[in-house]
Amino acid sequence: MIKEKNILIVLMIVLFSGIAISQTSSGNKAQGFFLAFGVGPRVPVLDFSNQSDLGYGFNIEFSYADTDVLPIFLFATVGFEQYPGSQDYYKETDYSNFHTNSLPVTLGGRYYFSPLIENIFLLMPFIQASANFNYYEKLHQFKTGSGRNNFLEDKSKFGFGAGAGVSMFMMELLASYNYYELNQFVSLDLKVRIPLFVKF
Numbered sequence: 001m002i003k004e005k006n007i008l009i010v011l012m013i014v015l016f017s018g019i020a021i022s023q024t025s026s027g028n029k030a031q032g033f034f035l036a037f038g039v040g041p042r043v044p045v046l047d048f049s050n051q052s053d054l055g056y057g058f059n060i061e062f063s064y065a066d067t068d069v070l071p072i073f074l075f076a077t078v079g080f081e082q083y084p085g086s087q088d089y090y091k092e093t094d095y096s097n098f099h100t101n102s103l104p105v106t107l108g109g110r111y112y113f114s115p116l117i118e119n120i121f122l123l124m125p126f127i128q129a130s131a132n133f134n135y136y137e138k139l140h141q142f143k144t145g146s147g148r149n150n151f152l153e154d155k156s157k158f159g160f161g162a163g164a165g166v167s168m169f170m171m172e173l174l175a176s177y178n179y180y181e182l183n184q185f186v187s188l189d190l191k192v193r194i195p196l197f198v199k200f
Helices: 001-020 049-052 089-092
Strands: 029-043 057-066 072-083 095-111 125-142 151-167 172-178 187-198
Touching: 001 095, 029 049, 029 072, 029 172, 057 095, 057 187, 089 095, 095 151, 125 172
Parallel strands: none
Antiparallel strands: 029 057, 029 187, 057 072, 072 095, 095 125, 125 151, 151 172, 172 187
């Protein structure tokens, strides 16, 4: 069992070394489906930063690679993000609590460049772009005596994302900018990837 796992890891490194430098044998075809788990901070920017402080998020990613479209990966992610309200916002308004939860879904592509390092371990830079959908739940709580009623707000928004990072394939570090109207943020994710299915 351990030997089979080692062989699979070696095959994956060989496959993605070929992906990164866009070289595949003309008579060979390789396909793979992969699962990745990511977690990291979310930094609100512009209008969103006036209301919210540093948040966090985690996601699950499914990706697909095929030697016919290499070195591009296609991916889809679903996640959960949470943002507490800003203390300055509480001081300047009638709010006693403002809290945002969101469920983002993204579809996109990732392009891997030639490896920076490949002798000791594989280290590949990459860029990615995605179309995004986000479902928001915002809690509005007001100070006693403000005369305002607390309420929950549900809202859906479409947007886009663009990012860059470095990959060792099994682990990846990604920084990305995500645009939604009035809810823009920068995310940093550490991802761990495992193969679900690989066919040579």
